[in-house]
Amino acid sequence: MKAQGIEVLLVFDPANMNYLTGYDGWSFYVPQLIVVALAEPEPLWIGRGIDLNGARETTYVEDANLYAYSDRYVHHDHRHPMDFVAHILRERELDNARIGLDMDSYYFSARGYEVLRRQMPHASFIDVTRLVSGLRSIKSPQELEYMRQAGQIMQRVMKVALGNVEPGIRQCDAVGEIYRAQMRGTQAYGGDYPAIAPMLPTGRGTSTPHLTWTDKPFVREEACILELAAARYHYHCPMARTVFMGDPPKRLVDAAMIVADGVQAALDAVKPGATCEAIEAAWRSVTAPRGIVKESRIGYSMGLNYPPDWGEHTMSLRPGDRSVLEPGMTFHLIPGIWMDDWGVEISESFVVTADGYELLAPFPRKLFVKP
């Protein structure tokens, strides 16, 4: 905070709130935050009244530092929870300060920002987007353990998914089995809700990554892309695979082989000291000569998160990103290929190790075919 020139930090991102205090619950649909101040020995939690006991159950924040706003502030035309937040900051004499904000957080709105500025005219607001998310990049041994457990669950989930994507089975029924496997986890540990719902575009829909499902049955001679995740205490392991029901067209078989080779080339470039863009360059060196060219990034850092995204929004595997890999960083390497009316996704989640990489969920890296 000193390096960024701020005295007070307002943390709205649920993953960052969890990281700093343990706070957990599906309450982020109303404004809530953690306040970290150089002048305060402990953080404050500010949230909605009905979530106060949730803060008591899940955080270490002492009672004197828990502030709950009345329901009168919730979804109201003329009152906003940020009115209450400003009131608390004034009371704590934290309003006349250099205040850092994650200006690009989903759960801190433009209206909330305007209210804060109006209510605290002597504060100066500084965008410190990714300050806390950046701290989350390198995982502790305990965090890696959760992600490996998510990886174990993910392997089971993908097996269940591939078993249920069959001509004649309704997409929604396959998704029911996928969710069930995501939550049941293993005998030793259960699963949590991933930050993104199962994505499984089928047929023409495979030309784009973010479609979900319908209640129509799967159809022979169509592909289905499965982009799924498993989560353990909100720590993720995502994985994508593609399955074709029938006799796959040569362009899809070829693309899947090139993608798999590209993924291996990218992984082979992973080691401490390498840059994010070097990983992408390794992919490109293998795939571009064979005709697979891709504008969008081929991966991103991920780990602890809440909806709507499991990505950390810090590092991207793409040209121009010179972030340097360090042991304990975790990425989803997902070079999705989306053409006019078809596509293929084969991904890997990995940890950077002392001398290379560790896959979180080893699984056959190929186009699956159901004859």
Place this chain on the structure above:
Amino acid sequence: MKAQGIEVLLVFDPANMNYLTGYDGWSFYVPQLIVVALAEPEPLWIGRGIDLNGARETTYVEDANLYAYSDRYVHHDHRHPMDFVAHILRERELDNARIGLDMDSYYFSARGYEVLRRQMPHASFIDVTRLVSGLRSIKSPQELEYMRQAGQIMQRVMKVALGNVEPGIRQCDAVGEIYRAQMRGTQAYGGDYPAIAPMLPTGRGTSTPHLTWTDKPFVREEACILELAAARYHYHCPMARTVFMGDPPKRLVDAAMIVADGVQAALDAVKPGATCEAIEAAWRSVTAPRGIVKESRIGYSMGLNYPPDWGEHTMSLRPGDRSVLEPGMTFHLIPGIWMDDWGVEISESFVVTADGYELLAPFPRKLFVKP
């Protein structure tokens, strides 16, 4: 738009985007929007490049009105998708205008707002929070049909949930069965992902509404609150019930009876012309004399939505909300009671009809007890 004094409307909320154009997909974790302009006969869709085919698949927007930004704008320190949006608005000569924004949308960030203001210095921005959400309040017959289908699914989901909340069963395993039922739906129609994950606080956790689950088994002599939903094409039917495993304490039995009576009193007050606050007053008249007093609202309008909330953020059943009920409006009546270390939730989802109300998912309205 004319009444609100705006010439251009930027719509970031995924439910509002779906409502206006049909756009569907889990792509709201990056900025995307619909532009409605008085000067343009048709809306524009602006989103990320890899989601362009998703817009083609799910909307009626013609190709000339689809604008996709490069992945270079995604999660970048010095570029923002709103830079691209401003560029398109300038190109369409929509920048020197009175522009309406939902300033409290999750998916339009404070940083995005600052970029728009910097890039379009001649525009004036007007907060029209709830303009489109307000249009969504009164459901069409087709929308009500989807919500009734969600209600049919919800009845099955709650039966499955109550069957699986048993001492010795792991919470995560019960949640697996809940998700499976949510997605499988009925033979006639499958389910969609609800905007909120299953919430099922247990034991002391029942003192607060938004906790999810662990992989610990349910324990005898504890309660579990099930606040769940089913969804059809993103149209919701939520429902909460409370179950006690063992011999329930008298305070819980009494509270559940009072809540159930209060819910009936509130429902009996539902009719076109009644106000939101009158529904709450009817609840209060029955419950307050019997010692159940509640600060937070007892319900809200709901329907079509995406994570993180199924509520519409328009009307709340609480003192001071004089919104007038009209046929086709849909609400979740959820007077949750949360005490120091226990709580109870029994809710109903209903439609306002010509002369009263229709329950979306009739289900026994009582404390469930597992002896």
